[in-house]
Amino acid sequence: MTFAQPLTRPPRYRRTRARRIIRNTARALLPRRIGLRHRILISFGAGAMILSAVLAITTYGFTRSSFIQQRETAEINQAFANAKRVQTDLLANPADVIGALEQFGSAQRLLFSNGVWTSNSKGFSQADIPTALKSRVVTNLKAAHMIIDHGINAALIVGIPLEQANAFYFELESLRQTEDALRSVFIALMLSGAITTAVGIGLGLLVSGRTVRPLVQAAQAASAIAEGRFDTRLETTQDRDLEMLTTAFNDMVATLQTRVERDARFTSDVSHELRSPLMTLAASAQVMHSRRDELPERSQAALDLLIGDVTRFQGLVEDLLEISRFDAGAIRLINEPLALLEFVRQAIAVSSLPRTDVVFAAQTDQILVQGDKRRLARVFANLIDNARIHSGGKPKIIIQLADDDPTKSRVWVIVEDDGSGLIDGEEEKIFERFSRGGSAGQRAGSEGAGLGLALAAEHVALHSGSIWAENRHDGIRGARFIVELEIFVQDLPALGAQRSTETSS
Template sequence: MILAGVLATTTYSFTRSSLMQQREKAEINLAFANARRVQNDLLADRTAIEIALNQVGDSHRLLYMDGKWTGTSQMFTESAIPPILKDQVVSQRKAAIMTTSVRNGQALIVGIRLERINATYFELDNLREVREALRSVQIALFFSAFITIMVGFGLGLFASRRAVRPLANAAQAARAIADGSLDTRLEPTDDPDLQVLTAAFNDMVSAMQQRVERDARFTSDVSHELRSPLMTLAASVQVMESRRDELSERSQAALDLLVGDVSRFQGLVEDLLEISRFDAGAVRLVKEPLVAHEFVRQAISVSSMPKTEVRVTADVESVVIRGDKRRLARVLANLIDNARIHSGGRPTVHVQFAEEDEPIGNIWIIVEDNGEGLIDGEAEKIFERFSRGAAAGKRSGQEGAGLGLALALEHITLHGGRIWAENRQDGIVGARFIVEIGIEVPA
């Protein structure tokens, strides 16, 4: 842009200077020719000044002879001649040329001494053709500069986008990988400067994918290997439970701890198997239409707290959602278990439309408890794997392994919904977990 402006200004200045030089040279030649003709006419008849001046063309002329000024135009009088020019020609008897300002702009005045008739001849050129030519040049340069700037801007934008496109592609690929798409790769390029970067990036992602898959296989293999001995252990515990009355009080207390730990261990193994299936991308949804409030009531009835109160707003009683019944029920069961562990009393479940500032066409399933609530920063970490919040470090036989909420997040994300946690908004101390899922619109 700056270069185009500089070039346009330089071109205009050069053109103006060239035109003025040419015009000055032409005007000097014309003025001397006209002056000689006037002088010759006045040598024949000294009194015919006006006739002599009017016979030498259409320029503005002025003659000073015998102490009198005679001109051909009212705009070109003695007052229009700069004093410096008048002094050089009249007093110093030298031919001179000068550019001066007149009513219509700048003009060129040539002064010539006519010695043979003892007079001074002045001729004015208003430079109209020069001004028109310069105006045309200005317009042409303006549009040329504008077009140059636009073309330069377009080429610069194209070049910059082409230059940063590999970085944008890398950033997009990095975001996709961060979102879990580990099969994302950068496209091969012919640019030798980018080939090394592309190859290194793809190799890094491949290595990371292999590591994740290896870890997932390890988790899955370990979980499968643990299932059989766990089943044997659980069966043995059931036998011991059946003969509980034969045990001492101390042995019964130990048995209770063993029953709780075995149950928790079985849940952990099942959760690990489920997590490994998510990591391997092997989870497939079996969707079916579900009447929202009926499904929620049914899922709660088979949870660890079947008498949990369910509150349904009137406007969602006929709302239908489409989802995997087993997985959504697992989400609600996990949320109820979480509320049971952390709440000081029974949780409450609400089914309602999403609030006004949320996307239209979604419903909320809210599980509220009246426990201690969430501390600062806990809402962001609570859905991480093996995150147990305030239950970490405690041993009561009822706390989970920290995978329930992580699995709930995976299930809801797979349904295209959202789940988050926050403190209650009704002034009561406690937390609430909100599941947002889209409703099925009738065809």
Template sequence: MAAVDQPEDGQDVPADHHADESRPVPLGLRARISLSFAVGGLLVSVVVAGATLVLTRRQLIDSRESAAAAVAVSNATRLSNQLTHDASIEDLPAIADSLTKIEGFQRLIRLGDTWLPAPELGQEDLPPLLLQQLSDRVAGQQRASLSGQPHLVVGIPLAAFDADYFAVVDLADVDDTLGNLQIVLFGASIFATIIAAVFGAWVSQRTLRPLRRVRSAAEAIAGGRLDTRLEPQSDPDLDRLADSFNEMARALEERILRDARFASDVSHELRSPLTTLKASVGVLEARREELSDRSQTALTLLSDDLDRFTRLVVDLLEISGYDAGAAALDLSEVQVSQFLTATTRGTGPVPIHMPGHAGDLVITADKRRLARLISNLLENANRYGDGATSIIVDEDGAGIRIAVEDSGPGIPEEERAAIFERFSRGSSGGRRGGGDSGTGLGLSLVIEDVRLHGGRVWVEDRPDGKPGARFVVELPTAAESQL
């Protein structure tokens, strides 16, 4: 009902606004799809990253351990070969120096009760459990934290001597590698999550594109273009949706057109008997003096209600023309002041105020519809507003405004939209004006006529503060823009 928009004074807007704020806004389908993709991406990347970390760690440490063990075994064998039974602790460094050295690899050697320590380690740093095991002459290896760093300690007893060979391998670089890997995997997970979200957004947009088409089609139908249909879709699921939608639209169109046709047919069928009635009543009116008082009263009733009924049928025909979308403008140049003078002739004189420069204002409009529009407003003023007090014309570059003012009680704010509805007579409207001869369609025809001209109509208080209503019709100066 864009055409009945009241001037924006924002009286009843805040209530709605608050309601909106307190209600949690549900996520849209697109946001939900994107979010699901993001969560999925995050989960997958976390699982992959975790598995990668665990496997890599195991792999790295295993290979490190087996390498260390191999070197330790080979060194222990060589040590055993070079060692003599009378060798003392002093001989050991020379032998030890000849053994294979690799980075992060230290060795300790026990000979009898004496130890050859490593540069940074002594026998007290070795895990006691391993020492215990070695004292049983069994080789072993154990991970241990030495000076806060992870290390692998391999102990091998030299079978022929009362001696043990210990290799201590620093595992810190493995941890460094794993740490770096962790950072990389974390970054990759974040990246994968973002990519998944973006992909989700794209997918949802693609998936919802047909839905957007459905939406525009639905809006077109709501806007009155009843013949709007969806094109067949390539996807079988969507095609079914399109079929159902089209089926619904077709049924709707058929039904609306059938209703409109029914109203039109009924009105047409009423034209013939009404013609007979009007002609017959006309004959009686011509011979009114020959009738008794009682018959004259009856004739007046008959005549008045026949006029009202005729107007109802004519208005219904017009409305059904609008409903069937058959209404078309028959545009011509309309000289506004002459036009208003001619239009008000039938309803009694109403002062017309034209701005000085608009004395010979000419607009392009459908003269018949415009005349009906103005006389409907004048009649409305007669019926509910004690008669129109003035017609005020106002014009600017965008359009022309014709205001009809009355001196009635005015129309309460909350009824201003409803009075334009069919067969609506505001609570204050129905009770006044005794012999109500309205059809209840006048103002709804006004709104249709105005809309067809591409204009709008609204009702407001009189600007001079006196009681009364002011109906304003605003028409674009170039009405042909509608056709």
């Protein structure tokens, strides 16, 4: 009997998978890369804060060392002077120890003589003297000093042996004033550091704004060029670092403008040159068509093909001419108020499917739009032609208010077909020039050069409207093209959900 061996991953696979997990985890935990403006601002702010912190720490350290050293020197000298005076008083009157300790000044004094500790203050006793200091003074007979914590403040204790009086003198002086002065210096340095940091942030804002400004101008110029304004240029600058960028950008735009204008001029020239022979060819074909019955059957079929191709070629030339006008910016609208429902009926009447059904909400016949009659009619005609080419049945037009517009200031004109629908991802691609959609080979017929929807999109954009495509939502297979326009007259009666169907004659 043979048993299946368990599958094991090779070591290299495990290492690769572990690296991928670590890399993905690091990407998730690490912050995203911040922008240039914020990087400059953070650099200035952090630099100012670090600089102010270093200066504050250094200044405070030197100040503290200097203050304490000066205070220690002054207190030690004063302690020696007081010790000398106490020794003189003790030699003169050994029994009056308290009298010897009672001197001018705020220092607290303690005397150890003949095994007895005597103090001039209840706040200073033998227990306050550190053992090391006491041993050095009493045992080693050497003067010493030490800083200790006395209550809530630091204090300086000075111990001095009085050899002639056979006694030991200790003096305690509070360093509270020194600590208060150092605390004031610390607060002043912190405020100075905060002000320096704020100034650094302000300089960062100023510098980042000036640094990013050329990039913002370049981005705005690029956006204007993308919209077709090829006369856009960056302003010349005296900055040597930016002069190269400005010159290269302007040269690039000039080259692009020349190329686009040359292409547009070529398309326009070719279309104009083809127009005359096409008209002659179309006229000749019409003459032959007038005597079609006299031709043999095979010649009649050939004549029909010729007339169809000439008609299609004429439409292509007209579309190319229209596209060249768009590229040249020579389009001028003749706007006028249009009763939308009546206008759509008229546009359908002269289209390739004059008996297309129109479905509209009650009282939508009162809606007016502002537009160029010829170009809007071309939009609806192109959409109907597109639906006829790519649909096995009859298209349908729906007029309604925009679904997502609570103000009721926009209207939709929807052209639906029952064809094969749209392939995912081609909703925007089909509005590109010479694009026939990914499902063109699956739909009925092969007419069109891919310019109809592109022209429709250009015309709608000129009217400050929108056009998009999507698959139908009513469960029927097919596509729907939605044209959104602004309503010219907004004072409308309430529109009900009732719909009526009408067939244009």
